[in-house]
Amino acid sequence: MNTSKILKKYKTIPKYNLLNYITPLQNLDKIARQFGLQNLYVKRDDLTNFLGGEEVRFYEYILPYIKSNGYNSILNVNDYHSNDGIVGSMISKKHDLDYFLITKNAAHKHTSGNILICKLFSNEVHSLNEFWSSNIDDYAKRVESDLKKNNFNPILIHKNEDVIFLKSLAYINAGMELNAQFETKKIKNPYILCTLNESFLGLLLASKLFNYDWKFIGIQIESNINLEKKLKIIETKSKQLFNIDIIFSSKDFEEKYDVSNDYGVLSEKNKQAILLASEKENILLNPLNDCKTLTYVIENAKKLSDKNLIIINTGTNVSIYNYLQNLNL
Structure with a gap:
């Protein structure tokens, strides 16, 4: 090479x-x-x-991709204790992108640590119960569809190749x-x-x-x-x-x-x-x-x-x- x-x-x-x-x-x-x-x-x-x-390194390359493809918001999926939502929501806020987060297995969890910061910096946090956590792809598609109806153009980065x-x-x-x-x-x-x-x-x-x-x-x-x-x-x-x-x-x-x-x-x-x-x-x-x-x-x-x-x-x-x-x- x-x-x-x-x-x-x-x-x-x-x-x-x-x-x-x-x-x-x-x-x-x-x-x-x-x-x-x-x-x-x-x-x-x-x-x-x-x-x-x-995630900071990740978003150095994700942000230009988002901007160049005309997206105005991010829709992400992770577990309630994942780090991705924290950094993603903070970076999105700094770079004028709306951020929507779906957190698995988060229903009834105490708002501290990761969840607290995600709620502070995200437009919206969906805290899912066990049923929807096991059907996460369907739920994410529903949220994506609803956002588009409300004039958002989100990139669903969950499983995006x-x-x-x-x-x-x-x-x-x-x-x-x-x-x-x-x-x-x-x-x-x-x-x-x-x-x-x-x-x-x-x-x-x-x-x-x-x-x-x-x-x-x-x-x-x-x-x-x-x-x-x-x-x-x-x-x-x-x-x-x-x-x-x-x-x-x-x-x-x-x-x-x-x-x-x-x-x-x-x-x-x-x-x-x-x-x-x-x-x-x-x-x-x-x-x-x-x-x-x-x-x-x-x-x-x-x-x-x-x-x-x-x-x-x-x-x-x-x-x-x-x-x-x-x-x-």
């Missing part, structure tokens, strides 16, 4: 600058020593703007940042540990486009991510954009760690990971995803002991307020 041509093409993709600095790569040396690890780092994407998290690809493209930037940080710190053969979503897929795509010698361990926190479909979308659209064949396979993954049965649930080991990160390294891990990545590292410290481990901390820390009672502090 001609990486200079790929980079040149990548830089032509419309982008809003929502993140004006490189997020740090922090050495977790205290935790590493405690568990006998050679090297453990964390990419601090929890320090992006708008309360932090991967262009948006899936744009989110992945956003993390090519993060991949280039990481590569430069690895060179500065002389980190060889890194193992990237990240929640299995578009952030992970974007880093994987970057490694293929620019021939990075990286290994990947994916942490699956949701059962319905439809990974194979997303990989196929990225393969197809990468071919169209870069005019090269990108092929994903099971060989791209050193391991997939599946904790999707406990989506949104904090185990005792997850709680200990959160407390350990805050006490030892002064880092607040998102309870929904990033604490589960550290939990994996701790549980598998023996087999990972000689690896250069890189945790991608993608969460928004506001989510901790959804779990105050669970943490028993």
Whole structure:
């Protein structure tokens, strides 16, 4: 692959600058020593703007797409404890877009943490019960139809294939940042540990486009991510954009760690990971995803002991307020 041509093409993709600095790569040396690890780092994407998290990078590419296609509003779907609604609603407000959010499993939930911020910055929040949460696509289509009748032109970003690809493209930037940080710190053969979503897929795509010698361990926190479909979308659209064949396979993954049965649930080991990160390294891990990545590292410290481990901390820390009672502090 001609990486200079790929980079040149990548830089032509419309982008809003929502993140004006490189997020740090922090050495977790205290935790590493405690568990006998050679090297453990964390990419601090929890320090992006708008309360932090991967979504800030996502919207750098989603916003131009929305504007260029004539949409005047966003309709989004996520769980009540998801970070997407927080950042999406705040960014939409700043950029004069109406924002409508459908939250699954949110009926009768206390208005705190994520839900509180979403209600502050969204035009409307639909808090669904169990029945409608299990029929989310039908509900979203109804809301979309009602909005159009009221002179809104919303983009339904839930399962939108262009948006899936744009989110992945956003993390090519993060991949280039990481590569430069690895060179500065002389980190060889890194193992990237990240929640299995578009952030992970974007880093994987970057490694293929620019021939990075990286290994990947994916942490699956949701059962319905439809990974194979997303990989196929990225393969197809990468071919169209870069005019090269990108092929994903099971060989791209050193391991997939599946904790999707406990989506949104904090185990005792997850709680200990959160407390350990805050006490030892002064880092607040998102309870929904990033604490589960550290939990994996701790549980598998023996087999990972000689690896250069890189945790991608993608969460928004506001989510901790959804779990105050669970943490028993």
